[in-house]
Amino acid sequence: MFLSSRHPVLASAVLAIALAALSAVAGTTVADLFEGDPYQSHPWPDMRREFLGRDARTVFDERVQVKGPAFAEDPMNVPITVSVRDLPGIERIVVLVDRNPIRKVLEYQPVSALPSVSFRFKLEQASPVRAAVRTADGVWHIGGTWVDSAGGGCTVPGSTRKDGSWSQTLGLVSGRVFEATPVPGTEELATGSRLRLKIMHPMDTGLVGGIPAFYVNRLSVRDSGDRELLRLQTYEPVSENPVFSFDFPSKPAGTLRIVGTDNNGNRIDARLE
Numbered sequence: 001m002f003l004s005s006r007h008p009v010l011a012s013a014v015l016a017i018a019l020a021a022l023s024a025v026a027g028t029t030v031a032d033l034f035e036g037d038p039y040q041s042h043p044w045p046d047m048r049r050e051f052l053g054r055d056a057r058t059v060f061d062e063r064v065q066v067k068g069p070a071f072a073e074d075p076m077n078v079p080i081t082v083s084v085r086d087l088p089g090i091e092r093i094v095v096l097v098d099r100n101p102i103r104k105v106l107e108y109q110p111v112s113a114l115p116s117v118s119f120r121f122k123l124e125q126a127s128p129v130r131a132a133v134r135t136a137d138g139v140w141h142i143g144g145t146w147v148d149s150a151g152g153g154c155t156v157p158g159s160t161r162k163d164g165s166w167s168q169t170l171g172l173v174s175g176r177v178f179e180a181t182p183v184p185g186t187e188e189l190a191t192g193s194r195l196r197l198k199i200m201h202p203m204d205t206g207l208v209g210g211i212p213a214f215y216v217n218r219l220s221v222r223d224s225g226d227r228e229l230l231r232l233q234t235y236e237p238v239s240e241n242p243v244f245s246f247d248f249p250s251k252p253a254g255t256l257r258i259v260g261t262d263n264n265g266n267r268i269d270a271r272l273e
Helices: 008-026 044-052 159-163 187-191
Strands: 057-060 064-067 078-084 090-097 104-109 116-121 127-135 139-149 173-179 193-199 216-222 228-234 243-248 256-262 267-272
Touching: 044 090, 044 127, 064 127, 078 090, 078 127, 078 139, 090 116, 104 116, 173 256, 173 267, 193 216, 193 256, 228 243
Parallel strands: 057 139, 064 139
Antiparallel strands: 064 078, 078 116, 090 104, 090 127, 104 228, 116 243, 127 139, 173 193, 193 243, 216 228, 216 256, 256 267
């Protein structure tokens, strides 16, 4: 039977019925097909295996909060905040975007920091945006949000690439530590602090003709005693000249050192008083 695109509602209804029928024949439910994903996103089962492990244990968990805009007006700079509460033994946080051509955005290891991070990323089309949080028992706790967008954020050049100014500021770091203002559910920050960093870098995705992938791939924040406070791996979808915010249970003592690299081997090494 042929269904005209002029009748999208009818076509969607028939597709839903057919999917349900196939699921019944196979002895599965729609939830099983999507592995319990509340967004019922087709890429999710493969993403889970690729980024979390073929045998990874996962659970969708409301304690993992992902906050972003309902609609991204600027798909090259979509603000997102990930925070986790009442979940002990956190080892790492992985941020994924289902419908981006490059799905992995960053991987964050809090070490001595709190399990929260804010930043901006590029969005190619409307998509679930997820945070997968691994705890010491090996379980991945999944939270997410849906961000709508006109899209195209991954396939256009950034402003500093257009005007050629990126080479003049490459690798420069600015930032400050200030008393954090807690958001609901993170009252432990009332006596803590927040570090905000800006790193000048074009963060090219490699998806624009004639411009290869060029992005910061590793960052580490160390205290005055050279103890590592947090570790971050970043990928192409992070926005141009990225800004990151990290929270700490107390203010780090002394001068902070920011060290890192990009995928071309350029080094980042700066100090914040």
